[in-house]
Amino acid sequence: MTKSSFTNVQSEYLAVIDHAKCIRCKRCIQNCGWGTYSFGGDKIIADHSKCVACGRCYTYCPEGAISILKNPTVMRENGNWQDYHIKNIWRQSETGGIAISGMGTPLKYKKYFDHILLDACQVTNPPIDPLREPMELKTFLGKKPSKIELDFNEDGQPVLKNKMPPQIELATPFMFAPMSYGSISLNAQKAMALAARALGIVMNIGEGGLHDELVPFGKNIIVQVASGRFGVNRDYLNSGAAVEIKIGQGAKPGIGGHLPGEKIGADISRTRMIPAGTDAISPAPHHDIYSIEDLRQLIYAIKEAVNYEKPVSVKVAAVHNIAAIVSGVVRAGADIVYIDGFSGGTGAAPTIVRDNVGIPIEIALAQVDQRLREEGIRNEASLIAAGSIRSSADAVKAIALGADAVAIGTAALITMGCHVCGKCHTGNCSWGITTQRPELTRRLDPEEYGEKLYNLINAWSHEMKEVLGAMGVNSIESLRGSKERLRGIELTDSELKALGIKHAGM
Amino acid sequence: MTTDGNTKTGGMISGSMLAIDAKDMHYKELNKIIRESILSGVKNILLENVNGQYYIGDGIKGDDITITVNGVPGNDLGVFMDGPSIIVNNNVQDNIGNTMNAGKITVNGDAGDVIGYGMRGGRIYIRGNAGYRIGIHMKGYNEQIPVIIIGGKVGSFFGEYMAGGVMVLLSLDNSEESVGEYFGVGMHGGAIYMKQKIDFSKYSKEVEFLEANDSDMSFLKKYLSEYAKDFNLSSEDLIKGPFYKIIPSSARPYAHLYTSAAF
Amino acid sequence: MLRLKNNFSIEHDIAGCGLCGIINIKKIRTNGEDIKKAIALEHDRGNGLGGGFAVYGCYPEYSELYAFHVMYDDIAAKEAAEEYFKNNFIIEKQESIPIFKTSKINDHPILHRYFMKPKSDREDRLFNELKDDDFVVKSVMLINSDYDGAYVFSSGKNMGAFKGVGYPEDIADFYMLDNVEGYMWTAHNRFPTNTPGWWGGAHPFTLLDWSIVHNGEISSYGINKRYLEMFKYNLALKTDTEVIAYILDLLIRKHGLPVEMAMNVLAAPFYQTIDKMEPEQKELYTALRQIYGSALLNGPFAIIFGYPDGMVALNDRIKLRPLVAGTKGDFTYIASEESSIREICSSPDVVWSPKAGEPIIIKTVKTDAKTAINTENISQKQRLIIS
Numbered sequence A: 001m002t003k004s005s006f007t008n009v010q011s012e013y014l015a016v017i018d019h020a021k022c023i024r025c026k027r028c029i030q031n032c033g034w035g036t037y038s039f040g041g042d043k044i045i046a047d048h049s050k051c052v053a054c055g056r057c058y059t060y061c062p063e064g065a066i067s068i069l070k071n072p073t074v075m076r077e078n079g080n081w082q083d084y085h086i087k088n089i090w091r092q093s094e095t096g097g098i099a100i101s102g103m104g105t106p107l108k109y110k111k112y113f114d115h116i117l118l119d120a121c122q123v124t125n126p127p128i129d130p131l132r133e134p135m136e137l138k139t140f141l142g143k144k145p146s147k148i149e150l151d152f153n154e155d156g157q158p159v160l161k162n163k164m165p166p167q168i169e170l171a172t173p174f175m176f177a178p179m180s181y182g183s184i185s186l187n188a189q190k191a192m193a194l195a196a197r198a199l200g201i202v203m204n205i206g207e208g209g210l211h212d213e214l215v216p217f218g219k220n221i222i223v224q225v226a227s228g229r230f231g232v233n234r235d236y237l238n239s240g241a242a243v244e245i246k247i248g249q250g251a252k253p254g255i256g257g258h259l260p261g262e263k264i265g266a267d268i269s270r271t272r273m274i275p276a277g278t279d280a281i282s283p284a285p286h287h288d289i290y291s292i293e294d295l296r297q298l299i300y301a302i303k304e305a306v307n308y309e310k311p312v313s314v315k316v317a318a319v320h321n322i323a324a325i326v327s328g329v330v331r332a333g334a335d336i337v338y339i340d341g342f343s344g345g346t347g348a349a350p351t352i353v354r355d356n357v358g359i360p361i362e363i364a365l366a367q368v369d370q371r372l373r374e375e376g377i378r379n380e381a382s383l384i385a386a387g388s389i390r391s392s393a394d395a396v397k398a399i400a401l402g403a404d405a406v407a408i409g410t411a412a413l414i415t416m417g418c419h420v421c422g423k424c425h426t427g428n429c430s431w432g433i434t435t436q437r438p439e440l441t442r443r444l445d446p447e448e449y450g451e452k453l454y455n456l457i458n459a460w461s462h463e464m465k466e467v468l469g470a471m472g473v474n475s476i477e478s479l480r481g482s483k484e485r486l487r488g489i490e491l492t493d494s495e496l497k498a499l500g501i502k503h504a505g506m
Numbered sequence B: 001m002t003t004d005g006n007t008k009t010g011g012m013i014s015g016s017m018l019a020i021d022a023k024d025m026h027y028k029e030l031n032k033i034i035r036e037s038i039l040s041g042v043k044n045i046l047l048e049n050v051n052g053q054y055y056i057g058d059g060i061k062g063d064d065i066t067i068t069v070n071g072v073p074g075n076d077l078g079v080f081m082d083g084p085s086i087i088v089n090n091n092v093q094d095n096i097g098n099t100m101n102a103g104k105i106t107v108n109g110d111a112g113d114v115i116g117y118g119m120r121g122g123r124i125y126i127r128g129n130a131g132y133r134i135g136i137h138m139k140g141y142n143e144q145i146p147v148i149i150i151g152g153k154v155g156s157f158f159g160e161y162m163a164g165g166v167m168v169l170l171s172l173d174n175s176e177e178s179v180g181e182y183f184g185v186g187m188h189g190g191a192i193y194m195k196q197k198i199d200f201s202k203y204s205k206e207v208e209f210l211e212a213n214d215s216d217m218s219f220l221k222k223y224l225s226e227y228a229k230d231f232n233l234s235s236e237d238l239i240k241g242p243f244y245k246i247i248p249s250s251a252r253p254y255a256h257l258y259t260s261a262a263f
Numbered sequence C: 001m002l003r004l005k006n007n008f009s010i011e012h013d014i015a016g017c018g019l020c021g022i023i024n025i026k027k028i029r030t031n032g033e034d035i036k037k038a039i040a041l042e043h044d045r046g047n048g049l050g051g052g053f054a055v056y057g058c059y060p061e062y063s064e065l066y067a068f069h070v071m072y073d074d075i076a077a078k079e080a081a082e083e084y085f086k087n088n089f090i091i092e093k094q095e096s097i098p099i100f101k102t103s104k105i106n107d108h109p110i111l112h113r114y115f116m117k118p119k120s121d122r123e124d125r126l127f128n129e130l131k132d133d134d135f136v137v138k139s140v141m142l143i144n145s146d147y148d149g150a151y152v153f154s155s156g157k158n159m160g161a162f163k164g165v166g167y168p169e170d171i172a173d174f175y176m177l178d179n180v181e182g183y184m185w186t187a188h189n190r191f192p193t194n195t196p197g198w199w200g201g202a203h204p205f206t207l208l209d210w211s212i213v214h215n216g217e218i219s220s221y222g223i224n225k226r227y228l229e230m231f232k233y234n235l236a237l238k239t240d241t242e243v244i245a246y247i248l249d250l251l252i253r254k255h256g257l258p259v260e261m262a263m264n265v266l267a268a269p270f271y272q273t274i275d276k277m278e279p280e281q282k283e284l285y286t287a288l289r290q291i292y293g294s295a296l297l298n299g300p301f302a303i304i305f306g307y308p309d310g311m312v313a314l315n316d317r318i319k320l321r322p323l324v325a326g327t328k329g330d331f332t333y334i335a336s337e338e339s340s341i342r343e344i345c346s347s348p349d350v351v352w353s354p355k356a357g358e359p360i361i362i363k364t365v366k367t368d369a370k371t372a373i374n375t376e377n378i379s380q381k382q383r384l385i386i387s
Ligand code: SF4
Pocket: A017, A021, A022, A023, A024, A025, A026, A027, A028, A029, A044, A060, A061, A062, A063, A064, A065, A066
């Protein structure tokens, strides 16, 4: 069809320049990854249609001359036909394409974390002062036997009969969520690796292979095996603290991935071990896993390859039947199960999937933890919760709902400058995060942002200690799964039941 | 001064002295007698057969009043006390000198946990060892300098959150390390003097470890000679250095920990 | 109606308290006078809503039989429970528990005791594959959760719990403990903070031969409970103390941990301490924490744990509840306050306080052994005088 000359697709934002303030330094032109700005001879000209409100230009404008406004042109209000629907119809009717988005869903679904309140001590038990008294956040991820087996040495002293299964040791129950080289820049990965090492936690390199420069960070890295098997070989499996099989992702359960050939430059090609310029396709399923026993086969194939020295994690998206699924995954031999909730982020996903498929992490987690306990196998695997952990409060609540640790993806990107514009799939990220354009990635200094990530996790860990202290416990394991310390507000009986918590006042 | 073993509630008053047999007496009764007799001008009180009665000396005032305790008094001995002296010829339990403002407690034995909590003035002298959280949140205010001296060793959390005042740990008859874990955590004021040299770095990063100087020593001399006299020890031996001094590196150890929230 | 069970609309019953214990390591038996005096001194640590005692060695003539102490609301409840006992146990003897009504305690449930053993013909037993101990545990849980108006408060051999709503000294008079003899006694004075008193809620809490008296609140109750539920323990009473007893049952009886090590689960050493250990020990203690993290008791507590071979006193990892011990000859005393010990032993040989999280374990010895208080061990402790 021929393209009509008029389009209904209006600019979402207006990039407004105060020409009186502007000194024509042209930094905005360089900084914008989307090409919004150009120089019109005597002044800066903005093409509003290109602006995504990523925030880079006004952050770096030395004169504060830029304002990004929401386009004030209104559409007739309609509670049913919201802008979102209308605009997507226009966009899709022009191209015939599947609507694609980045990041997690921006839609206003109920956020259960915001309806859960925490407990604190008064009189009958004392709060503990986290700054002066010991407060333990150390967390081990991996399979735990249900009971200890002891031997006794010559002196009659007990010693461990069997070695413990391999564990990941985290100084604090946070980790960086899997994000591959390709979906994000190498510098973004390096920032996380530096922070993970300094913090005594781990980052996850996602499915895009392990870049040479990250090899020295092995102890603080989880390597991933996804359906595309990019960069996977024996050395790769043995190069990190653990191996993760990626089955699904919260933002796009049941959907594979696609890194277009134009993004596969020499470096990514080497890291992913695929020819430059070819599309990197991650099929929706692993084609060696069509059933649970196949998952078991892959888990043990990996365990054999790593000589049972590293825990194997399985990452799944939170879908309706998640409790039964995770139970199966645990029985298949996973040492760690990473559950990615509905609002988790992504580099690119069909909007229909991102905004409509899956269930919230809070409910998934509560159900999984309860199910594993009922089956008496909660000790068999550790649980990692993810899917928009926005604050230490979310993390504390997730742990009380049953998680051993939480993973943060979007929050880590925000630390690196991300303004959650949701246009990661375009590869133009002005912050140098979800792009491979050298002039953009260069601006992301791994040292600088590594330190910011370090600060963030440190601050959140301190906050976690404050809350533990207020609850009168001095070790994270006394919070883990302790739903008794949670109460719901503004929740229905069904919601409370799904979460396994009581209403406030009860 | 004699004790009448048969009188349960009364006691014997001679001049401004009072002796009370506290055997099987409830603390409410005992403390009422103490309060009333102080009001009526009694200056010296001898308590016999004390065992476990709480709150002895709670909130009493007057620099010239002395209470002597035979037996093990109960918790909160000298709580809120403002001036008097209490001499205990045995061990004491927990929470003695709690929020004390002035006065003196002398213990011819060991002490339990949480001694001198929030103490703002006065002295606590303990001949033996003391338990956990000694001098917790002790503070000085204007001219007031609270002082705690311990003859033996102490448990963990010694000087926790200490905000002012002085503590002295003598480690008499002690070869092993005389402090537990978490020594001086959160200390942000005051000073601790020790006779024992320890590797302080393993306890707290918020403090400095120095050798006591002349002005420290002249301050200490005053208190240590009183301590020596009270417990019949040689004051030369006690004062003989070197002493080590522990002071906080900052009055605001947590200033860096906070950031202003977005809203 | 009297309250036997926690059928208040409260999930988690909490209480402050006082405690005492006396043990003669040569198993010489004494009557309940001393323990009553010692706990009476801590009168003000309770509020009259719960007192109780456990005594070991009190039924030598029935030492091979499980001694069930049961409280009933009414005859119907008694009949129902007895039906169960008849079907599943051989009852050698049963009788009312001797009591003496006083003005202080006059309103009480029916109190009955049974000396019995599980039937050996396993066919008609409800849980026929189980060992005797397991069967007794199951039976106790079944009665306590499913039989309205009946509550088993003691089920060990040659030991018994005596408890109720009242101050402990009054409970001692009520059960006439001056007529009861044992080589080890523990006592408790309760100060419930969120429920009215209920007979079953008094301490000690016992299961088989374990008994627990406990002071403090377990802030980790929520996860401790969920952890135990994974092992099919039914927490009918919703009390902290029940949690402790079941954790110890799991660790010691089911998982075979030595008593010392079970204590290291309840009050686990901090990682900073573990990190300083020798490699082999470090590995063991790290594993203990990894495996039993959900069994860690967090929050302020002091407990006295009785078992046939001895007595253990333990407080929490940062010592937020008091605990003092003293010895005199073959006797060891443990209490919340030193004065309790001095009340019955005016000049103990040694008085000391345990360090945070470090158990005091006093084991009985063969009667012909010389005095066996291990002073070498004591000298490591925190506060100590030898008078
Ligand atoms: S960055 Fe600011 S000052 Fe510089 S050209 Fe752009 S608008 Fe003008």
